[in-house]
Each structure stands twice: as structure tokens, then as C-alpha cells.
Amino acid sequence: MKGLLRLWPVLLLGAVLSWLVIAPLILLAAGAFKPTGLIRDPGFTLENITAVYGSGDFWYLVRSTLIFGLGSASLALAAGAALAWMVERTDMPLRRSIRTLIILQMATPPFLLAVGWIMLLSPRTGVLNGLIVSLFGLEGPPFNIYTLTGMVFVEALSLVPSAFLILAPAMRNMDPSLEEAAAMAGAGNGVIITRITARLLAPALIGTGLYLFMVSLVVFDIPGTIGMPSRIFVISSHIYALANDNPRGLPEFGTIGAIAFFFILVLSIAAMAYQYFMRSSSRFVTMTGKSFRPRRIPLGRIRPWILMLAIFYFTLTIILPLAIVLWTSFMPWLRPPSLAALSAATLANHKDVFVNPAIVGAALHSLVIALVAATSVTALAVTCAYIVMRTRLPGRRILDWLTFLPLAFPGILLSTALIYVYLSISALPVYGTIAIIMIAYVTTYLSFGTRSANSVFVQIHPEIEEAAKTSGASIAQIFQRILLPVAFPALAAIWFWVFAHCLRELTQALMLQGVDNATLPTVLYGYWSTGQPNKAAAIGVWMMAIMLAVTLVWHMIERRTGSGMKNE
Amino acid sequence: MARAWNISLACALALAMAPVQAAEIDDLAAKAANQQPVLWYESSQPEQIADVIKAFNKTWPKIRVQYVRIPGGNTIAARIIQETQANARTASIMTSGSTQLHPLLERKLVLSRDWQALGVTKDMPQTPYAIPVAASMFVGLYNSQKISAVKAPATWDDFISKRFEGKLGTWVRPPGFVDLVELYGEDKTRDLLKRLVSLKPLLFPAPELIAQQIASGELDAGIGFFHSSQPAIESGAPVAVKFLDPTPINTIWGVVIEKGSNADGAQVLAAWLTSPEGARIYEDATKRGNPWLKSTETAKRVGANRISQLPLMDLDKNRRLSDEFSKILSDVRAVP
Known part of the structure; x- marks a missing residue:
């Protein structure tokens, strides 16, 4: 009984996670063994499994997908880490503006970003090419x-903000004592970065890398927008075709379910690797009970050059595509920028955003969904990370695996499973409402939340909490007075990331659409998919405006609380 | 003389039948009045369908209608099946292509009735399960600034020619080509499709993007749907439409789900959508018209061209060709 009482946090959290993750997973797995993939249909078959894994086409797709995933994740990790290091650990000018620019990019729906890049780099009408x-x-x-390289490039760019947001707090919370000692011993910046900083950040870098890799395996937007037109397929675009283009009229849920086993296997290996690195994480503790002030590395003479490099990067990767989206929002139809086209500019698309009740209603839904889901994910992630990283409770590794697992669910499949779950429970009237979209998002983004929160806990030495416990503080007081203030920038980053992704998420919102639960991206997609990309771009612009407003509020909170500013 | 007699007889019959039809639809409408709303699943934008519902309610104000957009339209049947299996509220009317009808028919979820008794004209192809509400017309599109009217492509072979290598776009799904088989024949259509693929076309997941890409200059020409090119054309984009002969069409069938909420109201709505008034409103809103109603713009646009479509119930052929043509269009190993 006493043992059970001790275990209640794991049991409670385990129950919540089982509901969010295991229930849809079982339905998803069951579908793979049904002839139609619909789990309430009669029959049992292994045909879906044998058809997928016995097909040369599938392994060909695996090869393209791995190239795409490894390429995008590596590029995004390198760029995100470099940016986070420059913003958090050097005296580079305009750091806050750079952070805002990176975050702003997250509000852009990836397929709109892809359309922007097509208009910049298409061989026939690309503005940059011209x-x-x-x-x-x-x-x-x-x-x-329209090449695999092009897909990797754009996908990497869309992943850079995630890499930045996971790594920036980790870099910010680093105790500089080791670096300072190395500097005192005569080590140069290059040696300090490669031999000390990189090693201290290893858990965060590995966790981020694995996360980015898994995300790039299941995303559809960019492979669908850039790859599909030129017949370059990866598994995610193949899944899209199986779900939407099946000539038999029903999505091939069985085949998709069978493919999901591949993702689950890859993810489980990734999760084990991640846990292996985390087990040796005590070597990477950087925030101890001693007070510290993170050291900013003076860039010296290369400071203006680093700034120039950053400006070039942002111009190329953020300002140009966003400018294209902005330009498109003022055009009556899709046309490349030119002086001649300027005369056709119109505000009609933007006016429509404010007078169209469907858009206004969808905007409200999106905001409510994003607020609730972001807050829920942050709370769950912190609780879970605390149990995993700070306790020796049995079952904690299973909890960690459960939170990582949703990353293996393609959005289409998770939504289908959720439809079954909530159709089966009529007492819980969430089907067709915004609540089912919230649940889908909490499940989907939990993996990001817990990866980020784990990285933060790795860096905070338990001696701070132990000192508080010795002084008689309760767990609640330790959370309120120590952990939350210390981890605030990282938690805010998690909240913000989830908020932004909820605001722009499309696949699941489309699948779960009911009579009155449209979100901004579904309305945006509605315009895009009915040949009105300019109206879609106008909505995209205002989504970015919402994100900008939220970013400013975040900065204001940071300034007031002093978190994140202590090292400015 | 005989023709005059036939016309007179038809008129007399129509006059005699009219009150019967009116009585039957009135009875249904009376039963449907003030019941729970008719639930309508389709792929059009909600604001387009809102106009249709508004007009429907002018005639039948007591039948409430709710609309759910299922983008792409290819998951409507799956959704209805899932909802039915869970005894949850589901669509009472679906307007979609034949591929969505067949899985519902196989599961006996579709209401069967005599549609002519509700005023649906016998000139339309119809079954007890489905009536044609409109049709997506597969057409040729080209950039009218890059290609003058004189040099504009006018036939299937003109569009699928070396002239447009790397400058052509089409939909990643093959239903237009599948329907073309009916009049063009399997071999000729297969050859056409293979020639199209050899021209390295851009394949879009949504057919609406073809017209926009032609407008932007990315493509010179494309094979797409008439209705999905209209937003670009109406906003002034330099995109021209060419109805090709034969013109493949993909009929949008009105289908009533037996266990859907307020199936009586759904039948009234389905019948109204095939009436000259309903068809006009639906066409104005979605740009998809009913080619079997002479009063529609679509019928006028098709003109003397032959309409090509596989018969509704020729399911096996439809599936076989769709599988094969999909593979030709989007072979996963196409690009190394």
C-alpha cells in the first residue's frame, strides 16, 4: 500500500499518457491487421504488413525518406545550434531582434513557406534565379x-526555429566555470567551443537531433508542396496519397497503419539512444547550487562579420520567403514580384480576413486551442520531466518513452484513431468540437515538450533542490520558488513553440473538422486548395502578426521577471 | 407529325405527374420540417455552400441544413462509415464523386428511392442510389499572355506535345483520364498519359493550383478542372480555358445516407439540387454545373463536345484503371 502511495505520481501520469498515447496507438495497430484498415470491420489479415514490407517500392521510399530526414535534421541542427550559440553565448549585436525573427518564422504554415520558396527558386520564374x-x-x-536538395533545404529552414528554441535555453543556463577555466588555461574560442561547450551540450544536441529527425520523417507539407509536383516521393507524401488518392474510395488505413510500425521501430531505437545519453547526463550538469553569470564570448573583430552573416542568413531564409508571402497577399492572383504587377495590388484579401465571419470564428478557435494545448503540454512536460529526471520511481522510463511515442504517429493516422476513440465514448462529447483538436495537439506536441524539459532538468543540479529540501521546503515550494523561476525561459519557450505549432497545424485539424470547429489553418487551406492562394497568404500574414504580438508579450514578461535578461 | 404527338404526350404526362411529384416532395418536407438539421458532407468551401443553403431555405424554410467540409472529398465515405459504425450522428447527404459512393453502397448505407417521384428529370443519368448534382469538367488550360489565341492548343494532342515539355501541369490523381477512356478507349488514353508523363509535367496535390501556376508563368499550360481554374480567371489572371473533345467529366452525385440525421430533409435537398433553380444556385456558388440541365452554363460551355465518363456502376473497370493510371502518374521510383 505504501509502495502504491509512493507510486501515485507515476500511476496518475501513466494513466493520462496511456489515454492520450496508448489508446490511439492500439487502434492504429489494430487497423494494420484489418483488411480495410477500419477497426470495426470484420476480418483479420497480415496482408497489409506483408504488402508493405515485402515491397521494393517501400524500401526505395525508406531510402529517399532517410536522405530527406537526415539531411534536413542535420542542417537544421547545425543552423539552430549556431544561432542559439550566437544569441545566447556571444556579444553579437541585435540578439533580441534575431530571436524574434526566428520565432516569427514558426507562425508561417510550412506549405506557405514552401510556396514562397518555389516563387524564389523555381527554375522558370524564381525571383532569385532570375x-x-x-x-x-x-x-x-x-x-x-523541385529537387530532393530543395526539399531538404526548405524543410531544414522550417525546423531551425525548433532547434533554436530547444537549444537556446540550454545554452543560456550553462555554467561558464569550465569554459572560463579553459580560457584561463590558454584555450582559444575554437577549442572551448568544440572541447567544452559542445560536450556540455551533448544531451541537448542529441535530443534535439533525434527529435528533428523524427519530425522530418513524418511531415507532409514540404514534401507535398515541393516534392510531389516533381514526382519525388518520401514516406509522408506516400501516406498522403494512400489517405487521399485511393481509387477505391476509402483511405488505405491498413497500409498506413502497417507503415506506422516502421516509424514506431525507428522512434523506439531513437528513444533508447536518447535514454542512453540521458543516463550519463550527470556529466553535463551545468547549473549547480553556486550562483553564476553565464559568460558571453566576446567576438572582437569578427563581431560585425558575424552580424553580417546573421543578416544574410535571415534575409535569405526568412525575410525573402516571408516577403513573398506578404507580396502574394496583396495580389489578386499568384504572380511573381515585378513593378508591372504592383499596379494590381489590392487590400481585398486582407479586408476579407476581418469581415469574413468564418475567418474571425476560426481565429478564435485557433487561439483557444493554442492557449489550452500549449499550457497543457507545458504542464505535462514539466511534471513528466521531473519524474523522469529527478526521481528513481519505477516506470519512469516507460513514461519517457510514452511521451516520445506520439512523434511516430503521422497526423493523418492519429486523427483517425482519435475519431474512433471519441466516437466510442458518447458520454464524452468532444467529437466534432475544438476539444478533440486540443487533445490531438497535446498528444502530438508532448514529445517536443518533454524533450525540451528533460534538457533543462539535465542542466540543473539536484543539489539546489536538495538544499531546499534540507531547509524544509515541500515539493510544491521547490517547484514554485526554485525550479519554475530557474526554468522559466525554457518553459516559456516550450509554451511558445507549442502555441505557434498549434496555431499553424493543418493535417489533424482538417481530419477532425466538424460543423463548427474550423481553425485558421483549415480556412487558409480551404482558400489555398480552392485556387485562392492570395487569400490564404493574407491569413498567413495575420497569423504571423498574432505570433509577433505573442512574442512581444513574451519579451515583456521576460523583462519584468528578469528571466532571460540576466545575461543580456 | 409523330414528333409533335410525342411532345404533346410528354407535356400532358408532365402536367399530370406534376401534382403527384409536388405532393410527394411536400409530404417529405412536412416530415422533415423542424427536425434535427440535415447534415451535408462535401468538399466545397463553407461560404460557397452557405449561399446554396440560404437559397434552399427560401423554398424550404423549415428544413435546417448544417454543412461540414471534407477537403479533397476522398475521405467522406470513410468518415460516414466510422460514424455509422459508432452509432454517432452522421451525414444525411453527401455530394461527391463515384469513388465515394461505392464503399457506401457496399455497406448498404445508401437510401434507395424513386427520384423521379421527387421531380428529378428522367433525362439525367441516375440510379435509385444517386442523382447527378453537378460535374467537374476536365479541360485544357493555358497562359493567354504567353500563347496567343491563334496558337492556342485545341485538342488533346495539342496539349500533350513536345512544345510543352517541362511547362505543363496536371493533377496528381487520374480521374479525368479514367473517364476519358469511355470515348477515347483504353489504349489511346494510356498512350496519351504516358506521353504526358514523358513531358515531365508538374503534378499538383490540388487541381486548383494548376491555374494559379499557369497565371504565375511557372507553367505554360495544364490539364485541370474548369471550376478550379475560375478563382484565378475571375481575379483577372491570364488563364484561358479550352474544352477538349471528348470532355471527360467527373459527376458529383447526390447521395442520401439512410441512417443520417433527417434523411427526409436530405431527400428534399438532393431533389432541389437537381432542379433548374437548385442547379443554377449550386453552379453560381461552386462553378460546377449540371451538364444534363440545358439551363446551366456548364451545358452551354460543353456545347457540341462529347461528354466522356465511365458508367457509374462500372466499378471494377474504374478501380482497375485508376490503379494503373495512378501508378503511371506518380510512380514512387520515377525520380531517383
Whole structure:
């Protein structure tokens, strides 16, 4: 009995996670063994499994998908880590503006970003290609976005904000004593970064890398927008086709379910690798009971060059595509920027955002969903990370695996499973409402929340809490007075990331759409998919405006609480 | 003389039948009045369908209708099946292509009735399970600034020619080509499709993007749907439409779900959608018209062109060709 009482946090959290993760997973797995994939249909078959794994086409897709996933995750990790390091650990100017720019990019729905890049780098009408051809007198366009390299490039860019948001708090919370000692011993910046900083950050870097890799395996937007037109398929675009283009009229849920086992296997290996690194994480503790002030590395003479590099990066990767989206929002139809086209500019698309009751209603839904889901994910992630990283309770590793698992669910499949779950429980009237979308998002984004929260707990030495316990503080007081204030920037980053992703998420919102639960991305997609990309772009612009407003509020809170500012 | 007699007889019959039809639809409407709303699943934008519902309620104010958009339209049947299996509230009317009808028919979820008794004209192809509300017309599109009217492609072979290599776009799904088989024949259509693929076309997950990409100059021409090109054309984009002969069409069938909420009201709505008034309103809202109603713009646009469509109940052929043509269009190993 006493043992049970001791275990109640694990049991309670385990129950919540089982409901969120295991219930849909069972339905998802069951579908793979049904002839139609619909779990209430009669029959049992292994045909879906044998058809998928016995097919040469599938393994061909695995190869393309791995190239795509590894390429995007590596690039995004490198860029995100470099940016986080520059913003958090150097004296680079305009750090706050850079952080805002990175976060702003998260509000852009990836398929809109992809459309922006097509308009910049398409071989026929790409603005950048045209510019380079005319500047250097080339015979043909130097870039072609409709390639696997193009897909990797755009996907990596869309993942950079996630990498930045996971890594920035970890870098911010680093105790500089080891770096300072190395500097005192005569080590140069290069040696300090590679031999000390990188090693201290290893758990966060590995966790982030695995997370980005898994995300890039299941995302559809960019492979669908850039790859599909040029017949470059990865598993996610194949799943989209199985769900939407099946000539038999029903999505091939059975085949999709069978494919999901592949994701679950890859993710389980990734989770084990992640836990292995985390087990040796005590080597990476950087925030101890001693007070510290994170050291900013002076860039010296290269400071303006680093700033120039950052400006070039942002111009190329954020400002240009966002400018294209903005331009598109003022055009009556899709047309590349030119002086001639300027005369056709109109405010009609933007006016529509404010007078169309469908858009206004969807905006309210999106905000409520994003607020509730972001808060729930943050609370669950912190609780889970505390149990996993700070206790020796049995079952904690299973909890960690459960929170990582949703990353293996393609959005289409998770939504289908959720439809079954909530259709089966008529006493819980969430089917067709915004509540079912909230539940889907909490499940989906839990993996990001827990990866980030784990990274933070790795870096805070337990001696701070032990000192508080010795002084008689309760767990609640330790949370309220020590952990939450220390971890606030990281928790705010989690909240913010989930908020932004909920605001822009499309696949699941579409699948779970009912009579009155439309969200901004579903309305945006509605315009895009009915040949009105300019109206879609206008909604995208205002989504970015919402994100900008939330970013400013975040900065204000940071300034008031002093968190995140102590090292500015 | 005989023709005049036939016309007179038809008129007399129509006059005699009219009160019967009116009585039957009135009875249904009376039963449907003030019941729970008719639930309508389709793929059009909600604001387009809102106009249709508004007009319907002018005629039948006591029948409430709610609309749920299922984007792409290809998961409507799955949704209805899932909801029915869970005894949850589901659609009472679906307007979609034949691929969505068949899984519902196989599970005996579709209401069967005599539609002519509700005033649906016998000139339309129909079954007890489905009546044609409109049709998506597969057409040729081109950039009218890049290609003058004189040099514009006018036939299937004109569109699928070396001239447009790398400058052509189409939908990633093949239903237009599947329906073309009916009049063009399997071999000829297969050859056409293979020639199209050899031209390295851009394939879009949504057909609506084809017109926009033509407008932007990314493509010179494309094969797409008439209705999905209209937003670009109406906003002034330089996109021109060419109805090709034969013109493949993908009929949007009105289907009533037996266990759907307020199935009586759904029958009234389905019948109204095939009436000249309902068809006009639906066409104005969605740009998809009913080619079997001479009063629609769509019928006028098709003109003398032959309409090509696989018969509704020729399920096996439809599935076989769809599988094969999908593979030709989007072979996962197409690009190494």
C-alpha cells in the first residue's frame, strides 16, 4: 500500500499518457491487421504488413525518406545550434531582434513557406534565379527548388526555429566555470567551443537531433508542396496519397497503419539512444547550487562579420520567403514580384480576413486551442520531466518513452484513431468540437515538450533542490520558488513553440473538422486548395502578426521577471 | 407529325405527374420540417455552400441544413462509415464523386428511392442510389499572355506535345483520364498519359493550383478542372480555358445516407439540387454545373463536345484503371 502511495505520481501520469498515447496507438495497430484498415470491420489479415514490407517500392521510399530526414535534421541542427550559440553565448549585436525573427518564422504554415520558396527558386520564374542569371549573365537558372536538395533545404529552414528554441535555453543556463577555466588555461574560442561547450551540450544536441529527425520523417507539407509536383516521393507524401488518392474510395488505413510500425521501430531505437545519453547526463550538469553569470564570448573583430552573416542568413531564409508571402497577399492572383504587377495590388484579401465571419470564428478557435494545448503540454512536460529526471520511481522510463511515442504517429493516422476513440465514448462529447483538436495537439506536441524539459532538468543540479529540501521546503515550494523561476525561459519557450505549432497545424485539424470547429489553418487551406492562394497568404500574414504580438508579450514578461535578461 | 404527338404526350404526362411529384416532395418536407438539421458532407468551401443553403431555405424554410467540409472529398465515405459504425450522428447527404459512393453502397448505407417521384428529370443519368448534382469538367488550360489565341492548343494532342515539355501541369490523381477512356478507349488514353508523363509535367496535390501556376508563368499550360481554374480567371489572371473533345467529366452525385440525421430533409435537398433553380444556385456558388440541365452554363460551355465518363456502376473497370493510371502518374521510383 505504501509502495502504491509512493507510486501515485507515476500511476496518475501513466494513466493520462496511456489515454492520450496508448489508446490511439492500439487502434492504429489494430487497423494494420484489418483488411480495410477500419477497426470495426470484420476480418483479420497480415496482408497489409506483408504488402508493405515485402515491397521494393517501400524500401526505395525508406531510402529517399532517410536522405530527406537526415539531411534536413542535420542542417537544421547545425543552423539552430549556431544561432542559439550566437544569441545566447556571444556579444553579437541585435540578439533580441534575431530571436524574434526566428520565432516569427514558426507562425508561417510550412506549405506557405514552401510556396514562397518555389516563387524564389523555381527554375522558370524564381525571383532569385532570375536575379542571379541577370547579375552574372548565366545561361540557365543556378537553382532548382523541385529537387530532393530543395526539399531538404526548405524543410531544414522550417525546423531551425525548433532547434533554436530547444537549444537556446540550454545554452543560456550553462555554467561558464569550465569554459572560463579553459580560457584561463590558454584555450582559444575554437577549442572551448568544440572541447567544452559542445560536450556540455551533448544531451541537448542529441535530443534535439533525434527529435528533428523524427519530425522530418513524418511531415507532409514540404514534401507535398515541393516534392510531389516533381514526382519525388518520401514516406509522408506516400501516406498522403494512400489517405487521399485511393481509387477505391476509402483511405488505405491498413497500409498506413502497417507503415506506422516502421516509424514506431525507428522512434523506439531513437528513444533508447536518447535514454542512453540521458543516463550519463550527470556529466553535463551545468547549473549547480553556486550562483553564476553565464559568460558571453566576446567576438572582437569578427563581431560585425558575424552580424553580417546573421543578416544574410535571415534575409535569405526568412525575410525573402516571408516577403513573398506578404507580396502574394496583396495580389489578386499568384504572380511573381515585378513593378508591372504592383499596379494590381489590392487590400481585398486582407479586408476579407476581418469581415469574413468564418475567418474571425476560426481565429478564435485557433487561439483557444493554442492557449489550452500549449499550457497543457507545458504542464505535462514539466511534471513528466521531473519524474523522469529527478526521481528513481519505477516506470519512469516507460513514461519517457510514452511521451516520445506520439512523434511516430503521422497526423493523418492519429486523427483517425482519435475519431474512433471519441466516437466510442458518447458520454464524452468532444467529437466534432475544438476539444478533440486540443487533445490531438497535446498528444502530438508532448514529445517536443518533454524533450525540451528533460534538457533543462539535465542542466540543473539536484543539489539546489536538495538544499531546499534540507531547509524544509515541500515539493510544491521547490517547484514554485526554485525550479519554475530557474526554468522559466525554457518553459516559456516550450509554451511558445507549442502555441505557434498549434496555431499553424493543418493535417489533424482538417481530419477532425466538424460543423463548427474550423481553425485558421483549415480556412487558409480551404482558400489555398480552392485556387485562392492570395487569400490564404493574407491569413498567413495575420497569423504571423498574432505570433509577433505573442512574442512581444513574451519579451515583456521576460523583462519584468528578469528571466532571460540576466545575461543580456 | 409523330414528333409533335410525342411532345404533346410528354407535356400532358408532365402536367399530370406534376401534382403527384409536388405532393410527394411536400409530404417529405412536412416530415422533415423542424427536425434535427440535415447534415451535408462535401468538399466545397463553407461560404460557397452557405449561399446554396440560404437559397434552399427560401423554398424550404423549415428544413435546417448544417454543412461540414471534407477537403479533397476522398475521405467522406470513410468518415460516414466510422460514424455509422459508432452509432454517432452522421451525414444525411453527401455530394461527391463515384469513388465515394461505392464503399457506401457496399455497406448498404445508401437510401434507395424513386427520384423521379421527387421531380428529378428522367433525362439525367441516375440510379435509385444517386442523382447527378453537378460535374467537374476536365479541360485544357493555358497562359493567354504567353500563347496567343491563334496558337492556342485545341485538342488533346495539342496539349500533350513536345512544345510543352517541362511547362505543363496536371493533377496528381487520374480521374479525368479514367473517364476519358469511355470515348477515347483504353489504349489511346494510356498512350496519351504516358506521353504526358514523358513531358515531365508538374503534378499538383490540388487541381486548383494548376491555374494559379499557369497565371504565375511557372507553367505554360495544364490539364485541370474548369471550376478550379475560375478563382484565378475571375481575379483577372491570364488563364484561358479550352474544352477538349471528348470532355471527360467527373459527376458529383447526390447521395442520401439512410441512417443520417433527417434523411427526409436530405431527400428534399438532393431533389432541389437537381432542379433548374437548385442547379443554377449550386453552379453560381461552386462553378460546377449540371451538364444534363440545358439551363446551366456548364451545358452551354460543353456545347457540341462529347461528354466522356465511365458508367457509374462500372466499378471494377474504374478501380482497375485508376490503379494503373495512378501508378503511371506518380510512380514512387520515377525520380531517383
